[in-house]
Amino acid sequence: MCPSGSQPDELPVAGMQLDALGRIVRWDAAAEALLGYPASEVLGSRGELLVRAEGGSGAASLLERVAVGGATTGRCTARHRDGHLVELAVWTYRVPDSGDVLAFLVDVSAVLRTRVPHAVLDGLFRHSPIGLSAFDSELRYLHVNTALETINGVPEVRHLGRRLSEVLPEVNGAEVESVMERVLDTGEPVVDFRATGRTPATPYEDRMWSCSYFRLEDAWGHPFGVGASVVDITARLRAEQAAAASRRRLDLLNEASTRVGTTLDMRQTAQELADVVLRGLADIATVDLIAGVVDDATAESDRDLTGGIVVQRLGKAPARGSPAARALAPLGAILHYPADAPYAQAVARREPFVVAEVDEHTITAPSCHTSAVRQLRELGVYSLLMVPLLARGRVLGVTTLFREFPARRFSSDDVTLARDIASRAAVHLDNAHLYAREHETAVTLQRSLLPQQLTPPPGIEVAHCYRPASDVNEVGGDWYDVVAMPEGRAALAVGDVMGHGIAAAATMGQLRSAMQALARLALPPGQLLRQLDTGLADLPDAALATCTYAVCDPAAGSCSITRAGHLPPAVVRDDGTAELLELPAGAPLGVGGIDFVPTELTLPPGSMLVLYTDGLVEARCADIDQRLTQLLDVLSANAGLPLDGLSQAVMDGLAPAPDDDVALLLARICPPKPGSE
Template sequence: MEQVPFDEMTTGAARDAGGWLGALPVAVVATGADGAIVRWDHAAEDLLGYTPHEVLGRHISDLLHPGADRSLGRSLWEGAATGRGVMGMVTAWHREGRPLDLEIWACPVPARHRGGTTVLVFAAEAEAARRIRGSSVVWDGLFSRSPVGIAVLDTQLRFLRVNPALEAMNGLSQAAHIGRRLVEILPDVNAADMERAMRRALDEGRPVVDSRRTGRTPADPDHDHVWSGSYVRLEDADGRPIGLAATLIDITAQQQAQLEAEAGRRHLALVNEATLKIGTSLDLERTAQELADVAVPELADVVTVDVLESLAAGGELGAGLVGGATLRRVAKAPLTGSSVTAVLAPLGRTLVFPANAPYTRALGERRPFVVGEFDEESIAPAAGHSSAPAELLGLGVHSFMMTPLLARGVVLGLATFYRTRAVGPFTKGEIDLAGDLAARAAVCVDNARLYRREHDTAAVLQRSMLPQHITPPPGIEVAHRYLPASDVNEVGGDWYDVIALEDGRAVLVIGDVMGHGTAAAAVMGRLSATVRALARLDLSPEDMLYQLEAALHDLAEPMLATFLCIVVDPATGRCRITRAGHPPPVAVSPDGVVRLLDVPPGLPLGVGGIPFTTTEVTLPLGSLLVLYTDGLVESRSSDIDARLTELTDLLADPGPSLPALCDRLLTHLVPASADDDIALLVARVNTAA
């Protein structure tokens, strides 16, 4: 029997049978009005195994399972033959002798050449049909309802289909997408970068995940967004690329949260760094420079620090804001290599600002003054008074802020942060960070101010209590030196004295109150006055020490002190020596022999409960006695014995002049920055010998 060819009506009926059949191998069979098979295509042969020669002319029901109920198959065909389209599932019999479940669709088609009716039967394996139909439903549901933006593009990266979520993200309808490329419809995003990622997925066949799209779309033209895109190549049955599937998720909120968290971590790290690096000394200028150095480049590109002129000059705070602000520049960073730094006022310069200047406003209002967009409009009010704003603008400064230095409710100055890099204006978090750094530095600056005031007070107090004019008795020549601690260390309680007795003897004393600052200097003054009074009573050295210890115990806050007392008879060279925890004296004989006098060390005054002892020594006439405090011989880098040896070596050649000897000892033994006060007393016994 000759196989009947398909015509256009047959093809149209095939299309009407189901829009998704193209994704499934479907057999097409045609029968006459009597049920005899008149058409058997290759798909039918692949499905059931029979060749056209074996089935043409046979009744279609003959292909059903021989042991199954054939009534369903007959009723389906009869329904189609009478003019109704029908569908259902039957069990056919494969040529290999096995059952095969089929889904069938049957519909009548008028026979254009013979008249009558032809029944078209479309058949597909039931399991495959269910699988395809299920996946199609899932895909259609996912595409239409997913909150993720989804698009299908061809190999030229032109849109074929977009889902509603992507329409909403882009602010464009599907019709505005179809047939066009991303670079054509969204010029305000990094479309070229995205298309390069898409092309890579097409060419290499490997998915591209988390490719970032940034910029603005018609959906929200006033704000930048960030999207995460992924691209997967679509292939035909032979593995050839036929297009691309793209998904897009708006991650702006997550990205912002991530950026804020990262900024928070950086800010915390910077605050921790500031804790370690700001305030390493009690020096105002150094503390201000540490603030500037810490803030560059993490927070700003250039930083200056200015303090009130009254503070820099050591005067009282509170002045300098009436009618304007007078400041002194004490720090800036970077010191070199920046054109902006070169334009700004140099270190040490006094700056005067009128009442309406940003500097004065920031100080007066005690809150940051921020210029988020530094431009021609913002500099216009100051253009007639200074060329600096225009110069800064020309050098690329686009944002700056002035943050007051506040400590204990007192305004000390301010720090100015300039930004030139293309990182946007200062954010609220960065303004708060600048405030934290400024607060840390302000406390340290105020500590330096208070320390400097106390240091100066203690130094004045101590110098006023040291003997201004020493007049030794005949037969004794003396020289003395007092060297206060460096500016970064507190003044101590070192002192010395020479007291002439009526019988021609002299009392040489030297002491060191343990502690620093005004309190130590005050106790030192009290002890030195007590020593002078007791010495004139001609008490023995040990009795004098007991009285001094009693005086220390009378203090509201008892303190400790070391003390060395030598009663010298210049006529005989006889010395009575008592030591209370003080470094031993050194004797230098006229023939150059140097020795540390072996005197019991004793315990410092104020410890109590330990008796003091007196040692008698007779020195050759013309000998030297060297008394000193521990600042002369103690060093963090050297052992005390090594330092004492260094001292005795220097005394082996004392030279003819006692003042020159004092200077030589200080020059060789004391570093440029002394950690402690130093008192030095040198006496020559019986100068006439």
Template structure:
């Protein structure tokens, strides 16, 4: 085919340039427009003739075109094409347009740059897609960083504000936080303001504060979104917004004061559960929300709702675990007079859940008391449940008055048996199976002798603060943790001055903040050395000093101030093996009760003393001893060298024996037997006049 003449070809090229729908312009070295395409004239709003000889900034003023002219100058200087991304206001409607601008050098035959070609491609849609993708990525990275419901909601509001909306509120159903299903109300739907954020300082658009509950009418867009599960887009103040404003004058004033012109209402749903609603508002930027914006908001809400639901589920499960843990701890420490006590328990804030720390105060016979603190290794419901079983076992073993070292031996056997059971009982898909290990310290204090006996199973040593303020730690052989099995435990004794302070704790206290155990113990020593008005203040001082923020491991703390019984509160007599000595012991006991002003219980005490002394003379062996202790009750104790313990039995009609202990059990508030290294002691507590006297052991 024969080519057209050169002049014809030039005319065709010129016509193609003129009719090009893409904005194209050719500028000289003075940056003046020489030629402009139809697309350029359309965007400039001027015919080509009026554009010739003028610069871009004279036709379309603004910072964007100043940037373009700067690029043109660089092209003339360097001869290298440049690519720019330019943002301008849309001419036809409110909003921003994004252009990909190419500045290309046009050279003459000698290679000198004589002109610059300006070409602009509208990439608003592509830019918007990139921005939406970037925003979604940021939501994935910034929302749900913690398992805190309100923090997660606030993260969602922070990410959206300024990027998609000018003001954002996140309201969650108040009923979900109270553990009940949402129900319709005559006032509307109750929503708790979990978070809000604004481009304006202080979020003046909000009509309520974070943490407050607001009621939305059933006809309002948020209530409809919750009921239907569908989002809504409102450009301008349409009928739905006007009806909402009519029922809420305060909100209406805020809307008009800030010039709100576009609203999106998006429900938060996750795993089939409606959690709340997010409201996105524009009042600063001129462009209204689009359908693409609504799709983006729905995607953000879906992702954020999963994070909020994860946080809500974690909060609920942790609350359940903490409630279980606290229910297994002493709700009220047992009344006794050997020590004054105060305690603290702080559950961990780690994602692993609460641990198995526990403490207890157990009254023992002879006015003594046992102080116990233990820790089950691990976290979660398994650790809490195991803690409850161990605490029950300790109380049961303490009831038979085992020495601390022997008690830990039996407790170690129990943990070994429990571990053997759980090897097959625990579902590995539900929980990581670990060895069942626990630590425990068991301390017995006797206010008569002022001696404490303590044994430890791999637990940190108790601290002792003497009345002069000196602080040290009892040198207790640590022993193996419970569950190791096969190794002995050793108990140590120490005499304490009256008014000494004992502090028992779990390792979460000295090791808080990742500190070394030795550094933690030294910190604890300094905290205990500080003067305090009472035991409660001691606990507060220790925790404030040792902890910084929320603990990552459970912390149990038990402090006790010791007291001692005066010499005139205890009476002791040695017994002979002669049955005739029973009458003399009754008389001595009566005289002592009279000196104590307890004549009202003399008859009961006389019967109990007679039965216990007779039983020791008949069935026990020397040496034998009778002891009376006046405390919150009158305690009658008879000791002998025999290890045989008496048992209650029902006496038949013609039996000559078997009624003595039954009589003691009916008259005494409590009674029992404790074994010692040299024999046994049978004891009975008699209620003081005017106090309740429940029967039992």
């Protein structure tokens, strides 16, 4: 029998002893297990039970050879007690000085079953590309295969009898051995445990391995060690990490495309850029625009940067937070950088400027702006990257990205991503600047075409106000005017050219000039609007406009008023009550073929006529009727104010930041002073 504690690959060998007469005198338990006969049935017999019934057993010939010679080996066939045949390998030899023969029997099929696993295991250990090893119960190496020798860079002889932490001191051996101890104690295997570190095979490179552990047990289930497999997964993990980093960069680029440039405001766009790069690319970010660059048509490559550059900070994130963020200049600050500073170098070269790691070497580098870098290092900045904001061949400014300790340095992939984000943001910044410049041009043109000073005839007091919209698309086209007419009368007009921008402002100027000329000819309101309608239709752009035109006679207290598709005017009585005038709406000027019907009103002294454009009462998500009621409430509540004060109260109450530009004209009827002409 196999003794307790034998290795699992040992074979049970049956033993028997025959005396000089060929009788069986010893029959051990292994023989009983092999052939099924108890000792009581075979002792004293000559082995007939072992011989096949049909004869020809090789046992007799073996015994005969033993009788005349020494030890011999061979094969024979015996019959098991239950009747089946068993092929045996037999080894016999004579016991000296006794005449007895000892015979050892082994089942041939068991030998074959044992040889196959041995061949498989031997091939596995010799030729497997996976590192394999076996440890004893003290976690000392018992065996390693060729692949593991290559992985570790250590020959097998230097493994044997030593623990992993002794063979590979730069690997997380304590964690690995803790896992193996748990496997040895519980019998539960561990799959894909990650070991990391450096080995003699790669002494200057960190590697990672996927390790699996299982308990080794003998045939009786007694644990005697741990088996392990080791696969180097460094390349795979690096590829996975690179793919994940690429996905993150693509996600950030897509996010920047949607989060930057949501408005045509330069400051908000700059802040959006600073905010978005904090979502995985930097810990701190600033966005600075070069003072005067966007107003100058000269390309930066042709600019003289020997005196450095002046920038204005339009974006910063976070505004406070870390010591470095607090130390950086706030939003709106004007900053000057000398020609040798990284800012100036990034602008001059039109290329990102990278300080991969802010260390002593960087501080002492002659090409670096050392004082600023030293301060950043003291505040905890690890790496910084400056990227010029290029749009349409011009450098608009620089965005600077900072990473704080502990952090990784900016890589070439980070620089590429930052350049892409900055390039897209620069286009939005340039668009915002062009938008703002057009807005300013439209407002300037609009204001230049409006009357700078109104001189009404005696008996009429006027106040006016114009407020441009915040959006360039909503600027242009609103106007007002007061024209003195013969016989002490006055023409009052408010209009709105449909459309916006510079073109609408130019059309408005033409329309107002025509209205002034026709008013001085004392045309009745209906005829004047028909003439304007005809003239507007002759313009090349076929513009449309709304208008309210009134002719007031303060001496008579009368007023003739006509609408051309415009909102109804309001009148404020001398007792402070306000109401909207019910007048025929008419059609916008430029439609053509429409008759404009005037309405005659009585405006006694103290009455006030209020003319306005739609920007005053139209607003997003607001009902027009409610807004008109609000206008009447403001007029009534402030009717006792001087006209300038009332005008300001109306504008502040209804259009503090209008979506559309607004024109407002107030005219109060006053009795003429005695002796006035």
